[in-house]
Amino acid sequence: xxxxxxxxxxxxxxxxxxxxxxxxxxxxxxxxxxxxxxxxxxxxxxxxxxxxxxxxxxxxxxxxxxxxxxxxxxxxxxxxxxxxxxxxxxxxxxxxxxxxxxxxxxxxxxxxxxxxxxxxxxxxxxxxxxxxxxxxxxxxxxxxxxxxxxxxxxxxxxxxxxxxxxxxxxxxxxxxxxxxxxxxxxxxxxxxxxxxxxxxxxxxxxxxxxxxxxxxxxxxxxxxxxxxxxxxxxxxxxxxxxxxxxxxxxxxxxxxxxxxxxxxxxxxxxxxxxxxxxxxxxxxxxxxxxxxxxxxxxxxxxxxxxxxxxxxxxxxxxxxxxxxxxxxxxxxxxxxxxxxxxxxxxxxxxxxxxxxxxxxxxxxxxx
Numbered sequence: 001x002x003x004x005x006x007x008x009x010x011x012x013x014x015x016x017x018x019x020x021x022x023x024x025x026x027x028x029x030x031x032x033x034x035x036x037x038x039x040x041x042x043x044x045x046x047x048x049x050x051x052x053x054x055x056x057x058x059x060x061x062x063x064x065x066x067x068x069x070x071x072x073x074x075x076x077x078x079x080x081x082x083x084x085x086x087x088x089x090x091x092x093x094x095x096x097x098x099x100x101x102x103x104x105x106x107x108x109x110x111x112x113x114x115x116x117x118x119x120x121x122x123x124x125x126x127x128x129x130x131x132x133x134x135x136x137x138x139x140x141x142x143x144x145x146x147x148x149x150x151x152x153x154x155x156x157x158x159x160x161x162x163x164x165x166x167x168x169x170x171x172x173x174x175x176x177x178x179x180x181x182x183x184x185x186x187x188x189x190x191x192x193x194x195x196x197x198x199x200x201x202x203x204x205x206x207x208x209x210x211x212x213x214x215x216x217x218x219x220x221x222x223x224x225x226x227x228x229x230x231x232x233x234x235x236x237x238x239x240x241x242x243x244x245x246x247x248x249x250x251x252x253x254x255x256x257x258x259x260x261x262x263x264x265x266x267x268x269x270x271x272x273x274x275x276x277x278x279x280x281x282x283x284x285x286x287x288x289x290x291x292x293x294x295x296x297x298x299x300x301x302x303x304x305x306x307x308x309x310x311x312x313x314x315x316x317x318x319x320x321x322x323x324x325x326x327x328x329x330x331x332x333x334x335x336x337x338x339x340x341x342x343x344x345x346x347x348x349x350x351x352x353x354x355x356x357x358x359x360x361x362x363x364x365x366x367x
Contacts, residue, residue: 009033010067018075027068034064122163127345129154129170133177135332138325141189144182151175206303213296224289231278242271327367331356334365
């Protein structure tokens with residue numbers, strides 16, 4: 001028979017049997033007992049004794065209620081305290097077990113940390129090998145040769161442990177890329193040198209052409225001046241001869257004044273015609289010379305403008321190349337700083353790219 005079945009009144013409830021009493025339906029038996037005690041009587045309300053009997057029965061019910069409620073409340077308080085005790089006990093147990101677990105695992109953790117450091121060291125060195133073959137744009141042949149020398153200087157052997165094959169592949173791949181880039185860069189620099197030589201030769205030819213043109217113009221001016229001087233001398237000689245002839249003929253023509261005047265008028269008209277034709281020819285030659293000089297000056301001006309435009313294009317290209325080299329240098333420094341700070345290379349590259357593209361709010365690279 002259970003503890004609950006052995007009870008007959010609420011007065012039998014104690015601390016020992018409380019867990020069996022205060023359960024679902026556990027107090028129903030005391031309700032049934034109380035009902036049997038009060039429902040079997042039919043008090044007479046017309047008499048004082050009957051009324052006192054009703055009050056006595058009600059008081060008895062109230063006393064039974066208190067008798068069952070008080071130990072129940074005490075039991076409930078103990079139940080409310082129990083979680084705190086259990087929680088403290090569990091906390092102490094968990095802490096002790098965690099410490100024991102950590103103590104047992106400590107050698108494994110230390111080994112794992114050393115192993116991770118060893119693997120990271122090899123991976124970082126391999127990544128550095130690969131880095132030599134990246135971001136090659138704009139690097140000179142001398143710098144590429146220096147990188148090749150550094151990669152070739154990396155020794156392979158047992159110190160690489162299980163990473164030796166990967167290190168060998170990284171070294172071989174980097175050397176292939178660097179050597180190909182060196183060959184391409186050497187070809188590019190040779191082409192640039194050839195272009196510079198051709199530009200120098202073109203400038204020398206243009207300078208020679210300018211000097212020859214100036215010499216030709218000077219010789220042409222001297223020839224024209226000599227012809228003009230000779231023409232003036234011829235005209236002076238002609239005038240002197242005409243004057244001498246006129247003086248000689250004047251005496252002869254004094255007797256034939258009318259015929260001489262007519263002849264003189266004819267000679268005068270002819271002389272004026274010749275002089276007019278000569279002046280017209282001189283003016284035509286001068287106009288042709290001016291037109292030729294104007295055309296030459298226009299050609300020189302056009303060539304100068306073309307040279308200036310080509311020089312400006314070259315200057316802008318060189319400025320862009322310097323700017324790109326400057327940006328690459330700064331991005332390279334940022335990448336190395338991220339890697340030096342412990343960031344994986346791939347993440348560091350992505351971070352530098354996103355910042356350079358201005359995709360990270362409130363963060364930028366100063367160029």
